[in-house]
Amino acid sequence: MGPELHTIHGHRAVETLAAKLRRRQVVGSREAALETVLVLRQVVSKARFSNIQQLIAVIRGVGRRLVEAQPKEHTVGNTVRRILHNIREEASSATKVSAAAPARNVYTISKFVLQGQPRKHNAGVPKSEATATLTEDDPNDPDSFARGLKPVLMEAIQDVLDELETVYDNVSKNAKDHIHSDEIILTIGHSKTVEAFLKSAAHYRNYTVIVAETAPSYSGHDMARSLSSAGISTFLVPDSSIFAIMSRVNKVILGAHAILANGGLVAVAGSLLAATAAQAHSTPVVVCAGQFKLTPLWNLYHDYGALDLGDPSSVLGFEEGKLVERVDVVNPYYDYVSPELVDVFITNDGDHPPSSVYRLIKETYDDDDNEL
Amino acid sequence: MSAVAQSTAFDIYATFQQFLKDDEISPPLAAILSLAEAIVKSNAGTMFELVQALTDGAEELKRRSQNPISLNAGCELFIAFVTLFPHEADNFAELKEELEQQGRKYATEAISFRDKIAELALGFIKDDAVILTHSYSRVVLKALLHAHKTKRISVYVTESRPRGLGLKTHDALTAAGIPCTLVLDSAVAYVMDRVDFVLVGSEAVVESGGLINYVGSNQMAIIAKAANKPFYALAESYKFHRLFPLSQYDLPTHNPNILSFPTPTGRSAGHSDAPSFATLDATTKGPVRSQTSSSSTERAMSQEQIAKNPGVDYTRPDLISLVFSDVGILTPEGVSQYLVGMFAG
Numbered sequence: 001m002g003p004e005l006h007t008i009h010g011h012r013a014v015e016t017l018a019a020k021l022r023r024r025q026v027v028g029s030r031e032a033a034l035e036t037v038l039v040l041r042q043v044v045s046k047a048r049f050s051n052i053q054q055l056i057a058v059i060r061g062v063g064r065r066l067v068e069a070q071p072k073e074h075t076v077g078n079t080v081r082r083i084l085h086n087i088r089e090e091a092s093s094a095t096k097v098s099a100a101a102p103a104r105n106v107y108t109i110s111k112f113v114l115q116g117q118p119r120k121h122n123a124g125v126p127k128s129e130a131t132a133t134l135t136e137d138d139p140n141d142p143d144s145f146a147r148g149l150k151p152v153l154m155e156a157i158q159d160v161l162d163e164l165e166t167v168y169d170n171v172s173k174n175a176k177d178h179i180h181s182d183e184i185i186l187t188i189g190h191s192k193t194v195e196a197f198l199k200s201a202a203h204y205r206n207y208t209v210i211v212a213e214t215a216p217s218y219s220g221h222d223m224a225r226s227l228s229s230a231g232i233s234t235f236l237v238p239d240s241s242i243f244a245i246m247s248r249v250n251k252v253i254l255g256a257h258a259i260l261a262n263g264g265l266v267a268v269a270g271s272l273l274a275a276t277a278a279q280a281h282s283t284p285v286v287v288c289a290g291q292f293k294l295t296p297l298w299n300l301y302h303d304y305g306a307l308d309l310g311d312p313s314s315v316l317g318f319e320e321g322k323l324v325e326r327v328d329v330v331n332p333y334y335d336y337v338s339p340e341l342v343d344v345f346i347t348n349d350g351d352h353p354p355s356s357v358y359r360l361i362k363e364t365y366d367d368d369d370n371e372l
Numbered sequence: 373m374s375a376v377a378q379s380t381a382f383d384i385y386a387t388f389q390q391f392l393k394d395d396e397i398s399p400p401l402a403a404i405l406s407l408a409e410a411i412v413k414s415n416a417g418t419m420f421e422l423v424q425a426l427t428d429g430a431e432e433l434k435r436r437s438q439n440p441i442s443l444n445a446g447c448e449l450f451i452a453f454v455t456l457f458p459h460e461a462d463n464f465a466e467l468k469e470e471l472e473q474q475g476r477k478y479a480t481e482a483i484s485f486r487d488k489i490a491e492l493a494l495g496f497i498k499d500d501a502v503i504l505t506h507s508y509s510r511v512v513l514k515a516l517l518h519a520h521k522t523k524r525i526s527v528y529v530t531e532s533r534p535r536g537l538g539l540k541t542h543d544a545l546t547a548a549g550i551p552c553t554l555v556l557d558s559a560v561a562y563v564m565d566r567v568d569f570v571l572v573g574s575e576a577v578v579e580s581g582g583l584i585n586y587v588g589s590n591q592m593a594i595i596a597k598a599a600n601k602p603f604y605a606l607a608e609s610y611k612f613h614r615l616f617p618l619s620q621y622d623l624p625t626h627n628p629n630i631l632s633f634p635t636p637t638g639r640s641a642g643h644s645d646a647p648s649f650a651t652l653d654a655t656t657k658g659p660v661r662s663q664t665s666s667s668s669t670e671r672a673m674s675q676e677q678i679a680k681n682p683g684v685d686y687t688r689p690d691l692i693s694l695v696f697s698d699v700g701i702l703t704p705e706g707v708s709q710y711l712v713g714m715f716a717g
Contacts (some may be wrong), residue, residue, distance in 0.1 A: 012491075061375075107457065107458055108474060108478065108481075109404075109449065109450070109453050109474055109475070109477075110478060110480035110481055110482075110609075111611045112452075112453050112456070112714060113449070113610070113612075113699065113710060113714065114448075114609075114699055114710075115713065116455055116710070116712070116713025117456050117713065117714065118458050178525065226393055261701070262694065262703065263703065297496070298496070298694075298701065355703045355704075355705040355706070356703075356705065358700075358701070358702065358703055358706060359706060359709065360701070367700070
């Protein structure tokens with residue numbers, strides 16, 4: 001009667017994604033998030049449950065499986081948490097009328113500390129008009145709960161999916177307010193979010209972008225190509241000259257792989273170099289990222305080289321046979337950039353300073369999901 | 373007015389002291405419990421009278437205690453709660469009973485807050501960590517002892533003059549088998565390069581996200597910042613205090629006597645023993661070793677000299693990495709969110 005029994009239905013899709021994640025056939029934070037939503041949608045649509053706890057156990061089981069397959073893709077876990085949060089919300093609003101009455105008069109000091117002053121019954125307007133109240137664990141018809149709730153849940157999952165699909169547009173919505181005419185912007189790597197952001201601003205402003213080539217993946221090359229084809233005046237520079245050109249730069253715009261609860265971020269290797277150089281020149285550092293990258297993790301072990309490592313052959317190929325034997329080649333994929341180095345996060349949910357990221361995380365996820 | 377008369381018969385400060393005898397109860401909780409007691413003892417018949425009685429009680433506590441900051445945090449929390457409590461009770465006596473129950477219930481609940489914080493802090497303590505702490509704090513002690521169960525840690529603890537409370541921490545940790553060394557308050561900069569992070573407790577966490585704690589915390593935070601070491605503060609949520617100090621001298625504990633200079637005309641006791649210090653200085657310039665052991669008593673500051681020194685200091689939020697509290701791990705700015713939730717809006 002454990003979650004295992006329930007997972008069987010979504011089994012194949014889950015295993016396929018887990019394998020893809022493990023083999024790195026699905027890479028990139030948005031890609032991974034999208035795939036996760038699609039799998040979870042299948043799982044929920046096929047799941048059989050007669051109360052919300054059973055469903056949550058199923059989703060958690062799937063989430064755990066996927067996170068274990070590729071722990072470095074933080075967005076997988078984030079998406080699962082997000083969906084769990086939405087599902088709980090929908091379920092509680094659907095079953096509200098029966099549950100609300102006894103839960104009313106328990107107002108304690110600890111609640112006062114947590115939630116602040118008592119409000120006038122504004123427990124959040126339910127998104128859907130599920131007027132029929134559903135009863136959990138109906139002994140006569142155990143499937144009635146699932147049947148009644150599923151349309152609402154699918155809608156909740158669709159919301160997450162829609163958000164992921166429109167994330168670039170929403171992040172770059174206000175791009176023209178952040179980039180001014182004749183500014184010089186420095187960026188590094190090939191972040192799709194930053195790309196969309198810069199291109200969106202190019203409709204309104206004339207400005208210059210300097211792209212660091214981001215060795216050894218050289219993803220900066222693609223970025224530069226893409227930006228210049230959109231008509232933006234673009235320079236490509238080697239990573240080693242980032243510090244030297246920083247004095248001419250007005251703004252550094254970075255992408256992120258994950259944003260951590262303390263306001264720090266995990267970003268493509270070289271970002272730390274750019275951010276530190278920017279700090280030395282008091283140049284503002286702006287991070288563009290979707291909300292799905294908010295990760296309820298602290299910066300604990302990121303300082304200690306526990307970030308992802310890439311393929312070493314791009315640093316030192318096997319052609320150098322003799323050398324390869326004698327040196328250890330390390331190709332770290334990500335940098336951890338501490339919150340002091342970042343000025344603002346531009347997300348699809350508004351602009352935020354690093355210090356309020358933890359609050360966004362508290363609002364987006366439920367505390368008990370932090371450990372899946 | 374009868375409410376006021378009643379509260380004088382009932383000695384709130386004595387009750388407060390009585391509650392404090394329990395080692396688990398910290399001043400803010402003792403204050404909440406005393407105020408809950410005051411509700412029962414008061415014969416207030418309306419909400420206005422009741423709040424008045426509570427405010428009087430809080431004033432009384434504040435007036436008679438030397439360090440009112442943390443108990444004040446408890447008082448404010450409880451009074452705000454009483455004022456905003458959505459009451460459905462028909463008669464007032466019932467409501468009073470309900471409020472008193474709430475106070476007691478919270479105090480029992482609050483005992484477990486330290487375990488919660490210890491659990492949160494555990495995630496930040498690596499194996500083989502070297503931790504620096506300041507003075508004595510129940511919540512820090514609990515966190516360290518909790519970490520000791522699963523991880524190898526060693527601790528430096530400051531002596532914390534003039535009360536020497538660091539010795540208490542040292543004894544407790546040593547008894548638990550944690551390697552622990554006492555360091556001088558003046559050796560914090562010396563030891564900082566050896567530690568992984570700093571962990572301190574708190575008297576109160578204020579609205580700016582800053583910290584009020586035993587004197588010496590501020591310099592510790594400044595040094596930690598300079599050495600790029602994380603500075604973590606542990607604070608139960610009942611220590612969140614609605615105060616916005618801009619400097620050390622804005623703290624309620626500051627008074628004109630603190631850091632005052634003796635008037636040159638009035639040759640008081642402080643001045644008369646100054647020459648003896650000078651001579652002592654000249655005679656013991658020689659071997660440093662023997663000096664520390666033999667003259668430690670002779671060289672101690674007098675009571676009046678200590679009285680001119682602050683008991684607590686204020687640490688700016690930009691020096692604090694994170695605040696661990698029972699409501700979660702917060703950035704210093706995050707504390708104000710909770711305070712605003714309770715006291716504004």
